[in-house]
Amino acid sequence: MEDLKKYIRDIPNFPREGIMFHDITPLLQNPKAFRQAIDAMAQMMKGREVEYMIGVEARGFIFASALAYKLETGLVIIRKLGKLPYETINASYDLEYGKDILEVHRDAISGGSRVVLVDDLLATGGTAAAVGNLVKKLGGEIIGYSFLVELTELKGREKLKPYPVWSVLEFPV
């Protein structure tokens, strides 16, 4: 088992002054590290009978897609406002300055479907909680949240209670 943390590149002051950005692209680019990351995410939800992976635009698509392929589930995509062509429902969530809006197709899942919400990073949990609300509006049953990276000091997982939160790599912030 390789230490996947060595494939995460820390970049100071991105996207702005004072923020340390954890760049996952070296991990994606390494075939063994990428495979190991997906396998670890899959292992954490083993036995849960997941029917859909829910991937959040854009980096969430990367992990949700490979997990859906590996575990033979469906893949549902959550997109920024105006990108989905069919009837949608949406949820807004707070950013540091202003709001953003996420959408999902109204017929993306059927009621009672067992879903896992997937993204690359759990920070404050604002996006993940908004996506959870969208899924609940569609009648989905949230089995858990799966992330590659969790920034533990931001306590995002508290916002996602009572659902299980699985993350492969932890950084303080």
Added chain:
Amino acid sequence: MEDLKKYIRDIPNFPREGIMFHDITPLLQNPKAFRQAIDAMAQMMKGREVEYMIGVEARGFIFASALAYKLETGLVIIRKLGKLPYETINASYDLEYGKDILEVHRDAISGGSRVVLVDDLLATGGTAAAVGNLVKKLGGEIIGYSFLVELTELKGREKLKPYPVWSVLEFPV
């Protein structure tokens, strides 16, 4: 072998009047159809010794990621301007109105790497050609282009010569 075309939903007048949008979300949502689509894309590049799948933001990530996982290659992501945190090179390409800019990390691949460029849709080929130019600037060797859907009457594959173009589903426009 299922007919994957039945999982593509045609939506008229999206994103604007006169355009027929081929919505792939029903295909993604169906586990068997999604798996079959990825397997078909993989089959078409069989034996080519690909080292990296290059995925274009955002829907391209879906197919490049699952292919990278399945074929045990690295995954390189091409993003819209300003999203990548490290040193980048970029390429602009023409849209119907104005331009858009795509970026890739300068160290994403090493010279001589064998890569396949992956996206959901081949239309006029403008985006794919721009991504090809980025990859060539990095010193990558383009093995081919892989798409789920090709709009054959738009003749995008002519813009991608002399490289092989593989597509799973063809529609006229």
